[in-house]
Amino acid sequence: MKNKFNSSNIIEFHNVIIKDQTHRYKSWEHCFNGFQNIKDVDTLALHLGFYLASWGMYRGSSGLLQKDYKVHIGAVEILTKPKFKGLHCVNTEVGVDNVDLILELIKELSKHYNEITHSTKKKVTATDTLISKIILGTLGCLPAYDRYFIDGLRASGLSGFSITECSLQNLFQFINEYKTSLLKTQKEISKNGTHYPIMKLVDMHFWMVGFEVEKEKMNSEQLK
Numbered sequence: 162m163k164n165k166f167n168s169s170n171i172i173e174f175h176n177v178i179i180k181d182q183t184h185r186y187k188s189w190e191h192c193f194n195g196f197q198n199i200k201d202v203d204t205l206a207l208h209l210g211f212y213l214a215s216w217g218m219y220r221g222s223s224g225l226l227q228k229d230y231k232v233h234i235g236a237v238e239i240l241t242k243p244k245f246k247g248l249h250c251v252n253t254e255v256g257v258d259n260v261d262l263i264l265e266l267i268k269e270l271s272k273h274y275n276e277i278t279h280s281t282k283k284k285v286t287a288t289d290t291l292i293s294k295i296i297l298g299t300l301g302c303l304p305a306y307d308r309y310f311i312d313g314l315r316a317s318g319l320s321g322f323s324i325t326e327c328s329l330q331n332l333f334q335f336i337n338e339y340k341t342s343l344l345k346t347q348k349e350i351s352k353n354g355t356h357y358p359i360m361k362l363v364d365m366h367f368w369m370v371g372f373e374v375e376k377e378k379m380n381s382e383q384l385k
Contacts, residue, residue, distance in 0.1 A: 313367030
């Protein structure tokens with residue numbers, strides 16, 4: 162690998178929250194904790210909607226911008242199905258044996274969002290980014306496949322830039338290789354009151370790698 166696991170990436174990402182307790186990154190904590198402690202579907206949909214807005218999924222080009230938070234009720238009902246309980250990374254972590262169930266969850270969520278009716282031309286599209294951010298923010302068993310995360314994978318020499326069985330297996334291979342360091346970092350972050358699943362740490366790590374790649378690219382262009 163070009164860039165191996167570096168716990169300082171995760172600590173740096175998390176320190177933003179420590180310094181600013183109302184930072185938008187806190188929305189992940191509120192949403193994830195909500196899916197642990199709240200049973201009311203409407204309230205969970207509201208948490209999910211605000212988290213997605215904080216994490217860039219309600220931009221002007223997004224079909225979600227044309228909907229209120231209740232559009233997520235169907236997703237909450239899927240996420241809280243008993244068969245997906247084992248994917249909720251609170252007292253346990255997912256492993257490679259959960260890949261099929263994760264893919265099944267993705268399929269059901271994608272079907273929900275792709276079938277949403279519209280009064281405008283801006284449709285809600287079940288992209289990898291949207292679906293993975295939903296799963297990250299609610300169950301914590303999948304990183305968010307956004308631009309910086311994918312750039313981080315690419316810079317680190319990992320293959321699989323979309324959510325497939327192969328790409329998930331690659332992530333679990335990475336986790337197994339650096340499990341000791343990941344667990345140590347998880348314990349350190351959890352001192353601040355919120356349990357961060359391993360997949361959330363993986364998300365933070367590769368996002369920071371991708372962010373640094375972008376920053377270096379911009380600096381190089383400025384020097385030309």
